[in-house]
Amino acid sequence: MKHFVWRWLAASSVTIATLAIALACASAARAETRPQYGGTLHVSMRSAPGSLDPAEIAQADSFTARSLTLLIFDTLVTMDDSGRAQAALATTWQPAANRRCQFRLRRGVKFHDGTPLTPEIAAASLRIANPSWNISADADSLVIERDGTESELLAELALPRNAIAKRSSPNKADGTGPFSVTDWQPGKKLTLAAEENYWRGRPFLDGIEIAMGRSYRDQMTALELGTADLVEVAAEQSHRVSLEGRRLENSEPIELLALVFAREAQSTEDKLLREALALSIERGSIRSVLLQGAGQPAASILPNWMSGYSFVFSADADLVRARHAREQVRAIPTWSIGYDANDPVARLIVERIALNGRDAGLSLQPSLQPTTGATADVLLVRIPLVSADPWVALADVAARAGLAGPTKEERSAEGLYSAEQALLATQRIIPLFHVPVSYATSAALKNSPVRADGIWRLDDAWLGNGKP
Amino acid sequence: MREAVYNSAILDAIPDIISDMATRGLRLTSSFPHVPVLWMMFFVATAAFAADWSVPETQLARKIAAVTGPGAVALTVENRSSLNRRESEIIQNGLRSALEGVGLRFVPDDQAAAAVTISLSENLTSYVWVAEIRQGANESAVVMVELPRPEGSTGPRDSLPLTLRKIPLWAQADPILDVAVLEENTTPTHIAVLDAGKVSLYRMQGGKWQLEQALEILHARPWPRDLRGRLIPARDRLLDVYLPGVICHSSSSAPLALNCRESDDPWPLAAGGSPTVFPSAGAIDVAAGRTSTATPQTKAFFASTRNFFTGVLAPGAGKFTTVPKFYSAAWLPREKYTLWLFAATDGQVHMVDGVSDQAAKLGWGSDFTSVRTVCGAGWQVLAPGSGDAAEDTLRAYEIPDRDPVAVSAATDLPGTITALWTESRGDTAIAVVRNRETGNYEAFRLALACSQ
Numbered sequence: 001m002k003h004f005v006w007r008w009l010a011a012s013s014v015t016i017a018t019l020a021i022a023l024a025c026a027s028a029a030r031a032e033t034r035p036q037y038g039g040t041l042h043v044s045m046r047s048a049p050g051s052l053d054p055a056e057i058a059q060a061d062s063f064t065a066r067s068l069t070l071l072i073f074d075t076l077v078t079m080d081d082s083g084r085a086q087a088a089l090a091t092t093w094q095p096a097a098n099r100r101c102q103f104r105l106r107r108g109v110k111f112h113d114g115t116p117l118t119p120e121i122a123a124a125s126l127r128i129a130n131p132s133w134n135i136s137a138d139a140d141s142l143v144i145e146r147d148g149t150e151s152e153l154l155a156e157l158a159l160p161r162n163a164i165a166k167r168s169s170p171n172k173a174d175g176t177g178p179f180s181v182t183d184w185q186p187g188k189k190l191t192l193a194a195e196e197n198y199w200r201g202r203p204f205l206d207g208i209e210i211a212m213g214r215s216y217r218d219q220m221t222a223l224e225l226g227t228a229d230l231v232e233v234a235a236e237q238s239h240r241v242s243l244e245g246r247r248l249e250n251s252e253p254i255e256l257l258a259l260v261f262a263r264e265a266q267s268t269e270d271k272l273l274r275e276a277l278a279l280s281i282e283r284g285s286i287r288s289v290l291l292q293g294a295g296q297p298a299a300s301i302l303p304n305w306m307s308g309y310s311f312v313f314s315a316d317a318d319l320v321r322a323r324h325a326r327e328q329v330r331a332i333p334t335w336s337i338g339y340d341a342n343d344p345v346a347r348l349i350v351e352r353i354a355l356n357g358r359d360a361g362l363s364l365q366p367s368l369q370p371t372t373g374a375t376a377d378v379l380l381v382r383i384p385l386v387s388a389d390p391w392v393a394l395a396d397v398a399a400r401a402g403l404a405g406p407t408k409e410e411r412s413a414e415g416l417y418s419a420e421q422a423l424l425a426t427q428r429i430i431p432l433f434h435v436p437v438s439y440a441t442s443a444a445l446k447n448s449p450v451r452a453d454g455i456w457r458l459d460d461a462w463l464g465n466g467k468p
Numbered sequence: 469m470r471e472a473v474y475n476s477a478i479l480d481a482i483p484d485i486i487s488d489m490a491t492r493g494l495r496l497t498s499s500f501p502h503v504p505v506l507w508m509m510f511f512v513a514t515a516a517f518a519a520d521w522s523v524p525e526t527q528l529a530r531k532i533a534a535v536t537g538p539g540a541v542a543l544t545v546e547n548r549s550s551l552n553r554r555e556s557e558i559i560q561n562g563l564r565s566a567l568e569g570v571g572l573r574f575v576p577d578d579q580a581a582a583a584v585t586i587s588l589s590e591n592l593t594s595y596v597w598v599a600e601i602r603q604g605a606n607e608s609a610v611v612m613v614e615l616p617r618p619e620g621s622t623g624p625r626d627s628l629p630l631t632l633r634k635i636p637l638w639a640q641a642d643p644i645l646d647v648a649v650l651e652e653n654t655t656p657t658h659i660a661v662l663d664a665g666k667v668s669l670y671r672m673q674g675g676k677w678q679l680e681q682a683l684e685i686l687h688a689r690p691w692p693r694d695l696r697g698r699l700i701p702a703r704d705r706l707l708d709v710y711l712p713g714v715i716c717h718s719s720s721s722a723p724l725a726l727n728c729r730e731s732d733d734p735w736p737l738a739a740g741g742s743p744t745v746f747p748s749a750g751a752i753d754v755a756a757g758r759t760s761t762a763t764p765q766t767k768a769f770f771a772s773t774r775n776f777f778t779g780v781l782a783p784g785a786g787k788f789t790t791v792p793k794f795y796s797a798a799w800l801p802r803e804k805y806t807l808w809l810f811a812a813t814d815g816q817v818h819m820v821d822g823v824s825d826q827a828a829k830l831g832w833g834s835d836f837t838s839v840r841t842v843c844g845a846g847w848q849v850l851a852p853g854s855g856d857a858a859e860d861t862l863r864a865y866e867i868p869d870r871d872p873v874a875v876s877a878a879t880d881l882p883g884t885i886t887a888l889w890t891e892s893r894g895d896t897a898i899a900v901v902r903n904r905e906t907g908n909y910e911a912f913r914l915a916l917a918c919s920q
Binding site for chain 2: 035036037196197198199202305309311312390412414459460
């Protein structure tokens with residue numbers, strides 16, 4: 001009996017001590033601390049841009065490339081989390097007559113090479129990115145003339161591709177951003193250093209090293225080995241990564257997965273077959289199985305958090321209607337469906353879509369996306385929505401799909417709905433999913449929020465183990 | 469077919485909504501918990517809310533009627549937005565009334581000429597109310613209205629020998645660095661609010677804060693990130709302002725002006741500047757038979773491009789003229805020495821008694837301060853307790869030897885602490901919190917009261 005009591009006491013003591021230590025550790029770990037200065041952040045990314053110029057990097061568009069641009073360059077305005085424009089390199093703006101808008105530039109801002117920011121340099125930079133805009137420099141301000149509303153212009157100007165760059169030679173673009181380039185090996189590695197005199201205040205980090213062209217698997221290995229602090233995670237891997245207890249940051253569903261037809265519908269039969277394909281796709285099961293629950297099935301171009309009405313477009317499969325549409329067509333062509341060989345889940349999705357299509361009586365042949373020569377009849381594409389502004393995003397998707405831009409008679413939810421409906425009515429594009437962008441981070445990285453639009457901002461990030 | 473959402477009694481709903489709105493109004497507007505102000509805001513909020521919904525309700529009803537024409541419809545309303553249940557019920561009632569006003573009658577599905585599904589949805593900037601209208605075998609028609617989303621909020625709530633009270637002083641969207649109470653009767657009547665660009669002076673008039681003057685802070689260099697600053701009332705002028713690399717003195721007479729200059733001069737660690745005796749401390753000390761406590765004169769140099777003190781002290785704490793770089797400091801007078809606590813940038817708390825420097829991990833975070841009270845040992849440290857990352861809690865501690873002992877319950881704060889400074893009077897502190905839900909910066913006066 002005595003023996004039992006002693007054992008009980010010993011066990012209780014150990015339990016209590018363990019709990020006390022655990023509580024103390026939890027307490028210490030969770031307490032808030034001010035941001036710390038110092039340290040080098042290591043980032044890995046899949047894309048491998050050959051240029052840092054904002055106008056060129058946009059050609060290899062990805063969320064990481066956009067994020068990278070905003071580390072080195074600034075835009076005239078930025079958009080906050082509520083979609084409202086905020087002053088950046090432009091301190092104020094004022095609409096003028098004839099679709100013109102005047103932007104007054106912030107004083108005292110310098111490019112990383114020491115050159116002061118002037119309206120002339122800013123105008124030259126924006127002209128390269130937007131040849132159709134009429135841009136002029138006027139004393140300490142810029143005047144921009146273009147079609148569209150003021151809010152669209154502001155959303156456009158906040159895009160990374162419209163960041164202000166000073167191009168001193170064909171291969172060199174300087175920015176005014178929070179970090180300057182110290183080493184650049186195109187497509188491989190980029191090393192950045194904090195700008196001590198950055199107009200928004202020196203970033204907390206001393207520097208950032210970015211390894212490019214790394215596969216998702218290599219990135220995750222680097223994170224596990226402690227050689228990377230911030231890595232991309234494929235949407236279909238995000239659930240597993242989360243279950244492993246890793247820190248995961250997700251954007252709003254901002255990437256559109258869609259089927260895009262290479263050509264416009266040629267006939268009524270062609271339209272009926274496209275309708276049959278759209279109705280046959282079981283988005284729910286593709287999401288559950290292939291995307292591992294990531295993203296949202298979509299029959300709209302814009303996600304609901306941007307438009308507010310996407311649920312009006314039903315994403316449910318309807319095989320009866322699909323077959324009915326297909327039965328109205330006599331000759332069934334075989335469509336090739338192309339996909340990106342570097343996209344790990346694309347082939348599986350395309351194969352599943354081909355099966356769904358066959359159930360509706362369609363003939364679909366998966367094929368690797370050709371880089372040259374003839375293109376596939378239909379392509380599975382990932383479209384990183386360019387902006388959280390729905391009009392700008394819709395116009396960009398239309399351009400990528402080879403469609404005319406949306407009509408902008410009325411900038412309202414109803415007007416947006418009509419414009420989107422008109423784009424979908426062309427049957428050139430079949431939306432499939434809206435997927436968030438996911439990043440895994442090391443425990444040391446603090447305050448690296450991923451914005452709703454998928455861009456990570458590192459100028460306010462800091463490393464918990466950094467030495468001030 | 470989706471199930472219809474039926475209305476609940478409005479009379480039941482109103483009191484909670486009113487209370488919600490009054491709470492929201494209180495937090496969105498900087499104000500005191502004065503009863504008249506509360507009631508005024510309550511009525512304003514009520515009126516504003518009613519006006520907000522009735523316009524879009526009518527607009528949507530008209531658009532629906534334009535499609536269906538007058539007649540019998542089956543109505544379903546779904547809330548797909550961040551509107552709470554009661555708000556959505558109010559809107560449902562309003563929509564039904566508006567639809568009836570344009571000639572629609574509500575009937576079950578099988579008797580309806582049209583089925584109308586209204587979704588209360590939202591996007592980044594607006595509420596979007598979408599009506600899908602199905603009439604027979606026709607393709608459904610879609611009509612919608614949008615209205616701007618207001619910024620929302622909710623809030624906090626509040627034993628051990630001491631009770632820590634927080635009294636709202638001021639709230640604004642821009643980061644508040646410090647607030648100084650310049651005059652007060654039973655409650656503050658004249659305050660100064662420091663932010664990155666100015667010192668704003670507000671005076672309480674007719675139960676409302678009125679802007680009296682805004683004094684611009686001129687500086688040549690960009691501010692560091694995580695900007696910090698202090699407002700310290702001065703004897704021969706209204707106040708001094710300490711910012712990284714910049715010190716400003718106000719003029720001594722009206723009209724007030726602020727003269728700022730680049731300076732790396734050290735910041736006073738204990739507010740009060742000159743060797744003052746806290747008014748309350750002196751009185752209490754006499755009663756308690758203790759000696760009066762003078763404010764220590766120790767100052768510390770602040771890194772002009774960072775968010776911390778360099779660790780260099782002038783004059784030193786005993787033999788220590790340098791300590792590790794730190795974010796904040798608190799001081800506790802002892803019989804023969806002053807115990808200094810420094811929140812070092814390495815996450816440790818350094819306890820410096822003038823002879824030794826003892827470091828410990830207390831899990832307090834990086835902002836703490838000390839206050840003089842009539843309770844307990846007479847001096848307490850106010851430190852953020854362990855909460856989750858999004859919201860801090862604040863608690864009072866005493867340090868009989870080297871181990872802190874909690875002497876108050878943890879007080880919830882609506883977000884993370886961005887500034888915590890002792891007021892010049894010494895017995896209260898100012899905490900600035902970034903509200904997790906609204907994003908606004910809210911300044912509170914913190915006061916300890918003896919529970920028994």
